[in-house]
Amino acid sequence: MALLTILSYPDPRLQTVARPITRIEEHHHLLIRDMFETMYESKGIGLAATQVNHHERLIVMDVSEDASKPMILINPRIIWSSSERVMAEEGCLSVPGFYDGVERAKEINVEFLNERGDINTLQAQDLLAICIQHEIDHLEGKVFVEYLSFLKRNRIKTKLLKAQREQERA
Numbered sequence: 001m002a003l004l005t006i007l008s009y010p011d012p013r014l015q016t017v018a019r020p021i022t023r024i025e026e027h028h029h030l031l032i033r034d035m036f037e038t039m040y041e042s043k044g045i046g047l048a049a050t051q052v053n054h055h056e057r058l059i060v061m062d063v064s065e066d067a068s069k070p071m072i073l074i075n076p077r078i079i080w081s082s083s084e085r086v087m088a089e090e091g092c093l094s095v096p097g098f099y100d101g102v103e104r105a106k107e108i109n110v111e112f113l114n115e116r117g118d119i120n121t122l123q124a125q126d127l128l129a130i131c132i133q134h135e136i137d138h139l140e141g142k143v144f145v146e147y148l149s150f151l152k153r154n155r156i157k158t159k160l161l162k163a164q165r166e167q168e169r170a
Helices: 026-041 126-139 150-169
Strands: 046-048 058-061 071-081 085-092 095-105 107-113 119-125
Touching: 026 046, 026 058, 046 126, 058 126, 071 126, 085 126, 095 126, 095 150, 107 126, 119 126
Parallel strands: none
Antiparallel strands: 046 058, 058 071, 071 107, 085 095, 107 119
């Protein structure tokens, strides 16, 4: 198992739209394993392949308190979302240290393939629904800060770029 490098906003590779996985192969299973290790090590609850510079439609998640419910979503697609919206504070492994409110559908139904290639449908609400929507945004090349005002987004971008420059000098 290996820890993967998580791309940091505003890395332009985060804007890449991920391509569908047409056939699940051994390298996908290795990527899934490494993504889980990276997500757990980083104290996250979700990670999209785009965030680790693999531009395929793959998400790993675990919203449980004790990291006991890992989920794998391949080619996820929201097929229904409720009109009821919720505002929740979101963070992101690609935007470390920043959190802000984002409005999303309270409930969704998502269709996806599991690691064996079987089609599944999941009804999700609250944190699980928010996490799935957040991670699918990554597959579409969108980071949660894009929901924020230009001023907030620019402030975050400036601080992250400054931190990256300081880290490179160290």
